[in-house]
Amino acid sequence: MKKRKLCLVGNGMAGVRCMEEILKLAPDLFDITIFGREPHPNYNRILLSSVLAGDADIRDIVLNDWNWYEQNGITLYTGETVTSIDAEQRNIYTDCGRVESYDDLILATGSLPFMLPLPGIDKEGVIAFRDINDCKTMMEASKTYKKAVVIGGGLLGLEAARGLLNLSMDVSVVHIFDNIMERQLDPVASKLLQSELEKQGIRFLLEKQSAEILGDTRVTGLRFADGTAEEADLIVMAVGIRPNAALAQESGIEVKRGIVVNDYMETNIDHVYAVGECAEHRGTVYGLVAPLFEQGKVLAKRICQMDAAPYEGSTLHTKLKISGVNVFSAGEFMDTSDTRAIRVHDEWEGVYKKVLVRDDQVVGAVLFGDTKDSTRILEMIRTNATISELQRVAILQNLSSSSGASELDYVAAMSSDEIICGCNGVSKGTIVEAIYEHGLNSVEGVKKCTGASRSCGGCKPLVANLLQCVLGDQAQTSNQKEPICTCTTLSRDELVREIQEKCLTSVREVMHVLDWTEPEGCSKCRPAINYYLNMVFPELHEDERESRFVNERMHANIQKDGTYSVVPRMYGGVTSPAELKKIAEVAEKYQVPLVKVTGGQRLDLLGVKKEDLPNVWRDLDMPSGYAYGKAIRTVKTCVGSDFCRFGTQNSIQMGIDIEKAFERLDTPAKIKMAVSGCPRNCAESLIKDIGVVGIDGGWEIYIGGNGGVHAKVAQLLCKVKTNEEVMEWVGAFLQYYRENANYGERTSAWMERIGLSSIQRALENTETRRELNYRIAAALGVLSDPWQDIIQKENIRQLFENVAVNV
Amino acid sequence: MKLEIMQLEQLPVHTGRVIQVFGHEIALFRLGNGKIRAVENRCPHKGGPLAEGIVSGDYVFCPLHDWKICLADGNVQSPDTGCVKTFQTEIEENRIYIMIEPQEQGERRESLVPEQGLVNQK
Ligand SMILES: Cc1cc2nc3c(=O)[nH]c(=O)nc-3n(C[C@H](O)[C@H](O)[C@H](O)COP(=O)(O)OP(=O)(O)OC[C@H]3O[C@@H](n4cnc5c(N)ncnc54)[C@H](O)[C@@H]3O)c2cc1C
Ligand code: SF4
Ligand code: FES
Numbered sequence: 030m031k032k033r034k035l036c037l038v039g040n041g042m043a044g045v046r047c048m049e050e051i052l053k054l055a056p057d058l059f060d061i062t063i064f065g066r067e068p069h070p071n072y073n074r075i076l077l078s079s080v081l082a083g084d085a086d087i088r089d090i091v092l093n094d095w096n097w098y099e100q101n102g103i104t105l106y107t108g109e110t111v112t113s114i115d116a117e118q119r120n121i122y123t124d125c126g127r128v129e130s131y132d133d134l135i136l137a138t139g140s141l142p143f144m145l146p147l148p149g150i151d152k153e154g155v156i157a158f159r160d161i162n163d164c165k166t167m168m169e170a171s172k173t174y175k176k177a178v179v180i181g182g183g184l185l186g187l188e189a190a191r192g193l194l195n196l197s198m199d200v201s202v203v204h205i206f207d208n209i210m211e212r213q214l215d216p217v218a219s220k221l222l223q224s225e226l227e228k229q230g231i232r233f234l235l236e237k238q239s240a241e242i243l244g245d246t247r248v249t250g251l252r253f254a255d256g257t258a259e260e261a262d263l264i265v266m267a268v269g270i271r272p273n274a275a276l277a278q279e280s281g282i283e284v285k286r287g288i289v290v291n292d293y294m295e296t297n298i299d300h301v302y303a304v305g306e307c308a309e310h311r312g313t314v315y316g317l318v319a320p321l322f323e324q325g326k327v328l329a330k331r332i333c334q335m336d337a338a339p340y341e342g343s344t345l346h347t348k349l350k351i352s353g354v355n356v357f358s359a360g361e362f363m364d365t366s367d368t369r370a371i372r373v374h375d376e377w378e379g380v381y382k383k384v385l386v387r388d389d390q391v392v393g394a395v396l397f398g399d400t401k402d403s404t405r406i407l408e409m410i411r412t413n414a415t416i417s418e419l420q421r422v423a424i425l426q427n428l429s430s431s432s433g434a435s436e437l438d439y440v441a442a443m444s445s446d447e448i449i450c451g452c453n454g455v456s457k458g459t460i461v462e463a464i465y466e467h468g469l470n471s472v473e474g475v476k477k478c479t480g481a482s483r484s485c486g487g488c489k490p491l492v493a494n495l496l497q498c499v500l501g502d503q504a505q506t507s508n509q510k511e512p513i514c515t516c517t518t519l520s521r522d523e524l525v526r527e528i529q530e531k532c533l534t535s536v537r538e539v540m541h542v543l544d545w546t547e548p549e550g551c552s553k554c555r556p557a558i559n560y561y562l563n564m565v566f567p568e569l570h571e572d573e574r575e576s577r578f579v580n581e582r583m584h585a586n587i588q589k590d591g592t593y594s595v596v597p598r599m600y601g602g603v604t605s606p607a608e609l610k611k612i613a614e615v616a617e618k619y620q621v622p623l624v625k626v627t628g629g630q631r632l633d634l635l636g637v638k639k640e641d642l643p644n645v646w647r648d649l650d651m652p653s654g655y656a657y658g659k660a661i662r663t664v665k666t667c668v669g670s671d672f673c674r675f676g677t678q679n680s681i682q683m684g685i686d687i688e689k690a691f692e693r694l695d696t697p698a699k700i701k702m703a704v705s706g707c708p709r710n711c712a713e714s715l716i717k718d719i720g721v722v723g724i725d726g727g728w729e730i731y732i733g734g735n736g737g738v739h740a741k742v743a744q745l746l747c748k749v750k751t752n753e754e755v756m757e758w759v760g761a762f763l764q765y766y767r768e769n770a771n772y773g774e775r776t777s778a779w780m781e782r783i784g785l786s787s788i789q790r791a792l793e794n795t796e797t798r799r800e801l802n803y804r805i806a807a808a809l810g811v812l813s814d815p816w817q818d819i820i821q822k823e824n825i826r827q828l829f830e831n832v833a834v835n836v
Numbered sequence: 837m838k839l840e841i842m843q844l845e846q847l848p849v850h851t852g853r854v855i856q857v858f859g860h861e862i863a864l865f866r867l868g869n870g871k872i873r874a875v876e877n878r879c880p881h882k883g884g885p886l887a888e889g890i891v892s893g894d895y896v897f898c899p900l901h902d903w904k905i906c907l908a909d910g911n912v913q914s915p916d917t918g919c920v921k922t923f924q925t926e927i928e929e930n931r932i933y934i935m936i937e938p939q940e941q942g943e944r945r946e947s948l949v950p951e952q953g954l955v956n957q958k
Contacts, residue, residue, distance in 0.1 A: 549868050552890045552897035552904075575850035579888040579899035582851075587899055591885040639854075827846065834839055834857040836938070 040065025043305025044137025081192025678723025
């Protein structure tokens, strides 16, 4: 039998999902051709928010890779737009001049972002948030620009704002109404959300109507109808979407808001179907994937000529994908005269829950702060469950007892037809069956097999709990893990645990025992493993030179022309005439091209030849300043109470003491410190990894500051009275960071990931601090000055010399 | 032409060394499997000294911007492109030899540092 020719216009989430369904039902029925305007295979548009926020990589969000198309015999044209349809002749035409005939045609052209028709809209730096390209533009812009304005306080706008914030931009969200996310939240939840996001650093400009985009070629600001204005280097428009139905309309297919379809996704033209955001069904156009996937299922059956239950519309529910903020909304969310509500509002815990009931039926809910009950409530709404007097009380109790019952008990209690993955409509029963049938033991496995958690990923924790429920200890539920590099599947934590448990003591052994795919690793994992080994077994592990980056191997900083820079240690940035003379002499003797004062108050000899390094060190006869390593770098100090008329503390001495105590120590990433004698902060303590500030009768210790690409102000860790306490806290913090951060992760990024309060909690116990200091002492105990070591070791010194072969 | 370079033990595993011969600057490596590799010591990207890179298997990672370069054929690995010149080597009785022709003039690394050092300018 000759195959029917099936064409799909739109290589996006709804269209390709429908294709998957078709291939499942009838793998050999069709000869399939797909056209997509974007130059990518089908990817998970939803997770663009996560990409922007830095939680995922663009490579990770591909849903169907190029192989998938090939394996299923699909002809794919990407970067190609279908420009017209001839429904009589059953032909479609593309902008590349291609003509393709079809027997059946599916339109899945999605939507277009709605751009407010403001004067200046075409300026550079004004974009939407819809595809990979927009995402890249924002990431690129964040490198050079500072101030972002998001127009639109809905789901999309807020996710964009959070992402831009993570990219270290200043972010304001402009919204025309008084309440953000007003289409999903009631005013109480909306205000709670707003204040939570304000805490995270987003500014809100509410009840503002945008009037004009300012700037010459690039945007510089946004003016509002009330005459006020806001500065902006980047404007992201997230005010809504409209179905992309022009192609259909021009080709004579019925279009109202979207392409009009019946309950089987058929348009008014024979053999032309529509699915996804471009389709209008019973007057509704959907903008979330769950209904689109349901539509796809119905259409797949129809097109394969199988019996299908009609599509009758969907109940909408949304979750905001911003980490640390739990918001859920489903069905009706505004109180009306004929609804009654069950409400919990715990202002201490920041939890607000409301379930709306009409005639004993649950018709909607809004949850803020704790969204654990969302699946169960959604199920009640979806099935039009009626609740009796008794159950009503039970809902409330269930809702508020969230702290009592464990999360595992909760999934255990779910009935097997309850939906776990809302986007893909996967029930608990389906997952449990798949776990048994296919021997699955990880979230990733469940995702591949059932589709659960494949879209927005919000149900991952539930799936993980379910796995644990079913399999107990055999479940691999560390689902959010990220391998340290492509040579392994192990995450940082797993690797460190393996090193400890299996007592692995060399990089080779780690890679061998833990089945590295690349037997000798790569430039990413080798230095990391070497660091972790040093950290876990400071005394047992012998540092491995060949697994260190050039700088840490040569103990100097490589420059772009292959020469090196040499920075001798000057504790606290204090030097002496004798030392200065010595440095000057060395600079002259070795014809050092440039001598410079660094940002960390040191002298830098730049342009030293590799061959000269050991001799330069010998002549300097000063310790290495470690200006090249992931290590304790410098402690910058102000003049302090000895000289300064404002000084309250002896900052110089404190700085010298700290630097002497912790010099040479390897850390996950470089550590810069500063000590200022009073809150005027002349040593800039607040942009350092550790900043100590003198106050009357004591010191303040700040952590997590950064003056680099992503500038961050340090946050107060604690206040102490004595100098000894400063040393104790600094030591404890350093070791805690060494033991917990990922290799390469600066304190600012680490702190953002785990939170200041978790560090404070960990260090508040005196005993813990004592132990951490004990372990840091062990790590320091094995270190010696590397410059002296190399001078003394003939075989290593030799490696600095070039070999001239004379013929 | 076959030239003796150095004793095998003067070249530790995974640590590159720089050889100057006939105007070439060559990075010499001893791999984990014992093989010796020689390539021009100049990354096709921005001239990074490959001898100082991290070595893994038959590859070296450039110390400046982490390009991955195959030491066997000199090819830069994707997503980057380009290649470096490679030279044949041999080990005989614990000595390392390199095959090189005198007429092949190497590209010298240009020093970006001003010839006259700033400190010397009066
Ligand atoms: C940042 C972001 C976050 C989101 N978060 C969520 C969420 O948390 N939960 C949720 O449910 N939904 C979310 N969504 C919405 C969800 O992504 C969409 O509902 C879904 O992608 C729509 O699928 P679709 O196939 O209809 O359209 P699309 O995925 O947009 O696919 C349409 C494709 O067709 C192509 N195309 C259009 N016209 C032509 C033509 N003439 N020729 C060739 N190709 C054409 C387009 O370029 C596009 O690639 C989010 C969307 C964004 C942008
Ligand atoms: S920080 Fe205070 S003590 Fe230190 S130099 Fe500035 S004003 Fe003086
Ligand atoms: S110079 Fe080698 S990677 Fe840039």
